[in-house]
Amino acid sequence: xxxxxxxNEQGAPVRQPVTPSQPRERVGAVQYVREVRDEMRKxxxxxxxxxxxxxxxxxxxxxxxxxxxFGLDAVFGILSGxxxxx
Numbered sequence: 001x002x003x004x005x006x007x008n009e010q011g012a013p014v015r016q017p018v019t020p021s022q023p024r025e026r027v028g029a030v031q032y033v034r035e036v037r038d039e040m041r042k043x044x045x046x047x048x049x050x051x052x053x054x055x056x057x058x059x060x061x062x063x064x065x066x067x068x069x070f071g072l073d074a075v076f077g078i079l080s081g082x083x084x085x086x
Contacts, residue, residue, distance in 0.1 A: 008014050027035075046054070 006014060
C-alpha cells in the first residue's frame with residue numbers, strides 16, 4: 001500500500017488531491033444514434049435455436065427452484081405446526 005501511495009511511512013492513510021477532469025464535448029442526437037448503431041453491429045447476437053435452447057434451460061431451472069422452495073416451505077410449515085401445536 002505504501003508503494004501505491006495510499007499510506008505514509010507510519011501506515012496512516014494519505015489523501016490524494018482530486019484533479020478535476022476536463023468537461024467532455026457533448027454530441028448530437030444523430031451522432032449518438034449512429035455510434036450506438038455501429039456498436040450494436042459489433043455485438044455477437046445468438047441464433048434463434050440458441051435463444052430457444054437457453055430459454056428452455058432457464059424455464060426448467062426456474063421450475064426446479066420453485067419446486068424446491070415450495071417443498072422447503074411445506075416441510076417447515078409442517079414442522080412449525082408440530083412445534084407450535086396449531
